């Protein structure tokens with residue numbers, strides 16, 4: 344599609360420092376790419392979209408999610424629990440409901456919410472795999488993402504051992520064998536993984552936790568297998584103090600030292616959360632290029648702590664943003680996540696600790712960086728046309744002096760006037776073309792009803 348987006352009030356590029364804002368007011372798209380940004384005049388045959396009173400951001404890149412949890416929001420038994428008891432009360436207890444139908448409904452809900460917040464790339468840490476599961480969860484997720492037109496990274500989770508919190512697992516939580524899991528990941532890489540900075544589909548190897556989901560001696564085998572397949576590594580780490588105490592008591596080291604000993608640091612590795620890190624761990628992250636998926640809303644909701652994302656970024660480390668699963672984040676959208684990322688560090692470290700430009704950078708260019716998607720996350724000529732045109736037509740934006748910061752500083756439900764991924768229009772005037780929202784609500788109510796019965 345040849346397109347000219349005209350007369351935007353402001354353009355945030357996803358870059359940092361002086362490069363964070365582009366002098367517009369126009370953006371030209373050619374096919375799947377951005378052709379030009381500046382003061383542009385329409386060319387013959389070009390469709391013109393009006394962006395008056397709008398701001399343009401890169402499509403957000405969500406680097407940590409569990410889409411299957413989108414039917415597990417606000418479960419009363421876990422609403423006021425810390426991470427460990429919450430895991431038992433919610434994701435573990437409700438795992439038996441994850442069948443083909445609920446996964447389809449849950450993923451549709453989660454992806455729709457992300458799209459309407461302006462997200463164009465989703466990395467889903469999906470760990471609902473078990474021996475003899477009888478349906479193809481990986482294909483199902485890629486298929487739904489395809490229909491929405493978003494970039495999708497399957498971070499293929501799973502466990503090879505039973506956790507203490509789940510000693511009598513239902514069939515849906517039974518562990519896989521190391522060989523079985525690696526063979527399955529290799530098959531998914533063969534079926535879905537694309538190389539290149541503009542991939543629409545990627546696979547990452549992501550055992551659910553390095554501490555409790557797999558045996559320590561298997562970690563180097565996972566790392567070696569991922570590197571042989573040419574894919575990245577991901578997991579949860581140091582989400583709560585339990586990780587720190589476990590590593591200290593069982594392995595006599597910090598969590599970062601533990602994963603380093605098992606070949607799990609480097610530019611092809613990133614971890615979700617990392618709320619609890621000592622200064623030498625933050626330095627190790629930066630020095631090795633190991634990335635962070637910062638999930639402040641989930642961390643606040645579960646009382647887990649505040650990850651030292653600004654400190655890591657100041658050392659040149661790699662920070663991205665993730666919403667985490669909807670079972671621990673009832674607003675799984677990237678505008679709210681960035682709003683929380685902007686606020687929470689300032690509450691603790693002062694008003695100069697994080698800027699709106701910083702959190703946009705983390706949530707766009709930073710996400711592209713940890714996922715190895717070099718052609719998205721930044722608005723510049725030659726980059727993929729993954730971008731969001733936000734209309735500032737809500738009364739909350741009336742009186743705003745700096746329009747560019749509106750969506751992040753204001754938080755809440757943003758209004759996407761036009762949303763593009765890889766040059767394709769995927770959101771228009773706050774709606775997703777082809778999505779039957781009333782039917783989705785009805786399916787969700789029915790699925791929740793089955794869980795309550």
Ligand SMILES: [Zn+2]
Nearest residue numbers: 579615667668
């Ligand atoms: Zn998670």
